Amino acid sequence: MAMTSLxxxxxxxxxxxxxxxxxxxxxxxxxWNTREPERVSxxxxxxxxxxxxxxxxxGREAIVQFLTRKWNKxxxxxxxxxxxxxxxxxxxxxFAYEWHDDSGHWFRSYGNENWEFNETGFMQRRIxxxxxxxxxxxxxxxxxxxxxxxxxHPGLSELGL
Numbered sequence: 624m625a626m627t628s629l630x631x632x633x634x635x636x637x638x639x640x641x642x643x644x645x646x647x648x649x650x651x652x653x654x655w656n657t658r659e660p661e662r663v664s665x666x667x668x669x670x671x672x673x674x675x676x677x678x679x680x681x682g683r684e685a686i687v688q689f690l691t692r693k694w695n696k697x698x699x700x701x702x703x704x705x706x707x708x709x710x711x712x713x714x715x716x717x718f719a720y721e722w723h724d725d726s727g728h729w730f731r732s733y734g735n736e737n738w739e740f741n742e743t744g745f746m747q748r749r750i751x752x753x754x755x756x757x758x759x760x761x762x763x764x765x766x767x768x769x770x771x772x773x774x775x776h777p778g779l780s781e782l783g784l
Contacts, residue, residue, distance in 0.1 A: 633666060633744035637712035644709035647740075648716055652704040653771050660690035668745045675751045697722035697732075701765040703772060705779040707735070714738045719784045721758070721765045729763060730755045733784070 635643035654663045664683040673680040673689075680689055694700060702720035709715070716736045723729045734753035741747050764782050767773050 636742065636744045637740050639709045639711070639714060641709070644714050645706050647714060648704050648706045651716075652702055655702050656700075656771055658694045658700055658769075660687040660694070663690055666746055667749070668741060668747045671745070671747055671749065673749045673751070675749075676753050696724065698725065699723055699769065701767065701769070701772070703765070703779050712740045712742075714740075717779065719779055721763055729758045729760050731758050732756070
């Protein structure tokens with residue numbers, strides 16, 4: 624069966640080393656910071672399985688619907704991901720993102736993700752646990768323009784998160 628343009632391999636591929644695992648994490652962070660559900664969904668297998676908080680999803684269409692709902696609620700979303708550990712085709716990530724709701728209340732959401740990839744670099748499983756902390760606007764730490772986090776912006780460890 625021929626691959627479609629959506630199914631072209633997505634390097635780096637497992638088994639991961641420290642460099643390729645960190646690359647995969649940054650690629651995911653960059654994609655999520657676009658807040659483009661269709662684009663983000665292309666990093667996952669067609670039948671990818673997710674647990675996000677208490678919600679269970681399967682497949683790209685469900686991922687697009689989920690992310691559309693998410694970013695309609697979580698406004699001015701900015702995310703930082705950091706590699707926690709890796710082994711073979713699995714990566715563990717910790718992350719924090721800042722956002723506000725439609726009434727202007729700010730939050731920092733903290734979490735951990737477990738990722739599992741297939742041999743062509745698509746994520747086939749994502750398990751996320753997330754907690755939301757209300758913050759005052761003056762407590763925000765992410766002030767870059769919407770989109771990709773600048774390379775010179777500190778990561779989670781540097782920010783003490």
